[in-house]
Amino acid sequence: MIRSAIYGASGYGGAELLRLLLLHPEVEVVQATSREPGRRIDEIHPGLRGLTDLTLVESTPASLDARLDAVFFALPHGNSTEIMDAVAARLPQARLYDLAQDFRTGAEPKGWVYGLPELFHDQLVDARKVACPGCFATAILLGSAPALCADPAPRRIIVDAKTGSSGSGATAQQGTHHPTRVGTLKAYKVFSHQHETEILSAWSRVAPGRALPPLSFVPQSTPAVRGIYACTYLIYDEAKHADMKDWYTRFYGSSPFVRIVDEPPNVIDVRGTNNADLYIQEDDGVTLVISSVDNLVRGAAGQAVQCLNLGFGLPETTGLKLPALIP
DSSP, rough: EEEEEEESSSSSHHHHHHHHHTTTTTEEEEEEEEEOOOOOOOOOHHHGTOOOOOOOOSSSSSGSSSTTTTEEEEETTHHHHHHHHHHHHHHHHHHEOOOOTSSSSSSSOOOOOEHHHHHHHHHHHHOOOEEEHHHHHHHHHHHHHHHHSSOOOOOOEEEEEEEEEGGGSOOOOOOTTTHHHTOOOOOTTTTTHHHHHHHHHHHHHHHHTTTOEEEEEEEOOOOOOOOOOOOOOOSSSSSSSOOOHHHHHHTTTTOTTTTESSSSSGGGGTTTTTTTEEEEEEETTEEEEEEETTTTIIIIIIIHHHOOOOOOOTTTTTTTTTOOOOO
C-alpha cells in the first residue's frame, strides 16, 4: 500500500482528496494535517463518517510520518512555498503533489513537473515533485493544446470560461459568499487571471519551437457550486484547415478521462468525476472547443490522484472510475 498524507485537509481540496484516497485500493491514508489538530476528520467532514477514524495532526513538516510514500498539499496559494523545503528534507524519498499555484511555473529547475497527464505523461512517471494545474488552466489546456500541435496552428486564441463558487475555497469572501453570488453572473480579472501564466508556460512545452498565439482570457463567476465550462475560440487565417474533431479524437485516443462528445457538454455530466468532456465545432476560420470539468476533482484532487497513479506504476484510472453526481 502507498502510505500517504494530506497536508491541509480541512478545505474543499482536502475533503476531495480524502474522498478519493480513502476508497483508493492501493493507498492508505495514514495522516491528515490541519490548523485544528486533535479533531477527528469526520467531525470536520461529516460526509466521511464510517470511512476513517483518523484524528488531524498539526500542520508542520515535523508532524509528518517519516515513512510516508506520498504527500498531497491542499493549502492556500503561497503557503506551500514556506514549508516545502522542510518537507522534502524530512521525506527525501516521498513523492510530493501540490495543488496550489506555488510551483506551476518557473520551478522546473527545482525538480517540479507540471501535473497534466494528457500532455506530460512521460515526465510524470518519474516525477517526485508534481505541481497540479489550476482548474481553469486544466480545462483550457485540454481544449487548446491539440490545436497548437496541428498544422496550421491558430493565429489567436480567445477563451470565455465560467467557474463555480467552490473554486474560491471554503472560506467565504465578499465576492464568493453565497448570498452575493447565487443570483448573479459576472466577469472578473479580465485579461489578467493568474492561470494565464501557467497556460502560456504549458503551451511552450507542448509545442516547442513554435510561435505561440496570443491568449485573451475572460473568466466569469457563476451561481454554480462545481464546474468549469470553457469556450475556447481558435482563430485561423484561413477558413479551411484540418478536421479538428478527428484530430482531437486521435490526440486523446489513449487518454482514459477525455471524452469527445457530439453535443455541447453539460457540467452535470462530469460533476464529481475526473472526466473532461470536449466538444468541437468549426465555422469559417474559427474552431470552437468547449471543455467541461469538475474543478474540485479534475481540476484539483482527482488530477493529483491521477498523477500519483502514474508515479507509482498504477493504471491512471485506479480509484478514479467515478460516475457523475446526478442530479
